[in-house]
Amino acid sequence: MNCCFCSSGQANAKADAVLKGARLILTTSQNVTSMVPIPGIGPITTILIALIDKLTEMRSNQQGFEAVSREISQLVNTVDRAGERVMSEVTGMPTSDPRRLALVDGLQGSSKLQDRVNRLYTTLAEQKTRADKLYQGTCWLRWFYSTRDAAILTEIRQGIANAREYFKLECQVAIEASIEDVLETLGRIEVTVNAIKVDVTKENAINAVDRDERILEALPHADASYRAAVNAMKNSFIQGTRAELFDAMDEWIEGRNRASAGKAICILTGGAGTGKSTIASEFARRCDDAGDYGASFFFVRGVADLDSTRLVFPTIAYQLAHSQAAVRPHIVTAAREHLKRGKNQQMKYEAPNLLHRPVHDLDPRHPRMFLVVDAVDECSEEARTLVPEMLDLLLASVREARFPLRIFLTTRPNSLVEDKLRNSQWSQLVHKISLHDLSPESVERDIAIFVRDKISKLPAGEALLRDQPEVAHRLAHRAGGLFIYAKTAMDFLHDYPDFVEDRLDDLLSDGSSQFSAALQPLDDLYLTVLEIAFPSKDLSQSPRLRRPVEATLGSLAVLRNPLSPRVLESLIGVARKDICSVLNRLRSVVLYDNEKPDEQFRPMHATFPQFLVDPNRCMSPSYRVDTKRQHARLAKGCFQALLTLEQNVCQLPDPAVNKAAIPDLTRRLERHVPEHVRYACVHWTMHLGEACELATRHVGNECYCKDMLEALTLFVRTKLRNWIETMGYMGRLDMVVKGLDIARDYLTFSPQFEDLDTLLADSRQLVADHYWEIEECPHEVHQASSMPGGFLPTLNLGRSSRRLTKNEKRIELKLDY
Incomplete structure (x- = not known):
């Protein structure tokens, strides 16, 4: 009998190749087994290699050998794929990624997976023990053991098949479950970590904002914004x-x-x-x-x-x-x-x-x-x-x-x-x-809108505006461009909501005592401006400062027409630069262009001069104006200006020509009669009438009434007719008679001025009797016989020359200067 079992050529080449392939997979993977985080995977690889080597040594049963080879190869492939799956998950994360470490630790620490791999190893070890019983002697005796070996191989094949099935159903499932558990846990952890990161980021941002805010709060700052x-x-x-x-x-x-x-x-x-x-x-x-x-x-x-x-x-x-x-x-x-x-x-x-x-x-x-x-x-x-x-x-x-x-x-x-x-x-x-x-019209319109809005908020405001639609514009006109005046007036109305019409009458009437009392905010403003411009302490300590301030404030209070600093200098004897200096500091309440010192100045609102002269409103004597003294000062300045008047004041080639025939009369007046003299011509009578009475005894600052009286005397005795002529050329002859009466009234009951009274009376009568002749040709006033007072009292003056009583004066003289 041919001993086919001992011939290597008789071995199943296919089964041998299968086992070699399986062994190659195992030996190759053995180098990286330590990297695969499956507990016990290394011993599994080792026992499989040992089992393959044992089977390779014997081939006593060709059919059984081929079947075992196929089962082992399938098991090896199954285990290898499981390892690759795990390594794919692991290597898919960066080496330093905490999730990778967590996955490896999660798999290696899985007791459930460890138990299953241990049971698999036990099954494979049993198969290795069976394989060890296979005959390994001389070839000629193998046939003797072939039946026994076939039974063993059958048991091994079945054991391997069971192991492969167990691995798929238990180990592989456990591996997947472990991976999923770890990944799910990692997911939750990642969500938590991300949430923590967001919270930390927010906290850091909040901390950064708080830190920045603390730095900003450390800056010393005031609550000074428009919203404060x-x-x-x-x-x-x-x-x-x-x-x-x-x-x-x-x-x-x-x-x-x-x-x-x-x-x-x-x-x-x-x-x-x-x-x-x-x-x-x-x-x-x-x-x-x-x-x-x-x-x-x-x-x-x-x-x-x-x-x-x-x-x-x-x-x-x-x-x-x-x-x-x-x-x-x-x-x-x-x-x-x-x-x-x-x-x-x-x-x-x-x-x-x-x-x-x-x-x-x-x-x-x-x-x-x-x-x-x-x-x-x-x-x-x-x-x-x-x-x-x-x-x-x-x-x-x-x-x-x-x-x-x-x-x-x-x-x-x-x-x-x-x-x-x-x-x-x-x-x-x-x-x-x-x-x-800005145009005065637009400012007045704005104030009217303001007034209308405030009135409309009163209980009876809407009805009032319907009944008196013009009231807002009337009040706006009185405000003179000052919003603070309008606001003060509206506060006054809101203080008396049940008596709006009565309070409105107070607002629109002159000299209302109730509204004067309500002007306190405006008075406070005026006093603040003055204190800032000229501290009262400085005024009390410096006569050099006090004199121009007193003169300028007094002029603002009593002047009848706006003047320029140059003109005022000629009337009150204060240097123009000093007047300009005072006005420059008062531009909050005075309309004055410091770049154009020859332009006229005037109070911004009528309430300012009213404030200066009212002791109930201007509580500081440093700024309060004594009107009688200031009128005396200006009257004196007017008389001194009038003393410069000469006959034929317009320097006409023929002074006897009628006024209507002088085409350049206005230009001649402007050229030959300076502005301060023109002011004096028109307003000396008013200033004289408001000045200190002759018997006044003054306390405190020196008054100008004595100097004024001396200048008046000289004027009446030497320049009266020149003044009348000038008034004729100025078209203001209508003021002469009334003005002369004011002068006579001022000198009433003063026997030492009887000659002045006579001169004034004679002049009054002459103008009254020859008004139209003098109006047509002002130079006609000089045609009377010369005498120191300017007129020879040859006319029958009758009652016109007698002094009027003060009551009669109040009735007759209602001059609007």
């Missing part, structure tokens, strides 16, 4: 008003005309009580609504921190950081460094650190931004040095910014502010708007 409670009264803008003004401001913002094009700074000027702060508040609000509001600082005199430059730049920086998100980080960084050197620093350090650098660092593409500074004139702490410095530093921010930064300032007419802006490096960047340049 202290500025509530300024936030009373009535929509529909100030249209002309806001059109002008829009032109500046947009640069629509040559006057404002390219000018980053706008200064709004206006007198006290004209509504500048309300305008500034409304402008800031509009900027805020439009998103281009940066910051605002409203100076308030007498309020701590708001009447000083001390907190201006830290406050502006603080507000900018809260209103403009883009500039906030720059300001926070700047503030952090700035505060290292101290909280309260000088402006020359605050402005560059807290304003200039942050706006410079801002993106040039940033939209325009506005800074609003109101009532610069109300900055009173060391104003003469600190205000110009503040303006220089504030305006420098415009040049530091690479984006369009705009600054809006308001102030009363104030030489300190105006000189800085006019004469400094900033003049080319400044656009000026004056409330006094």
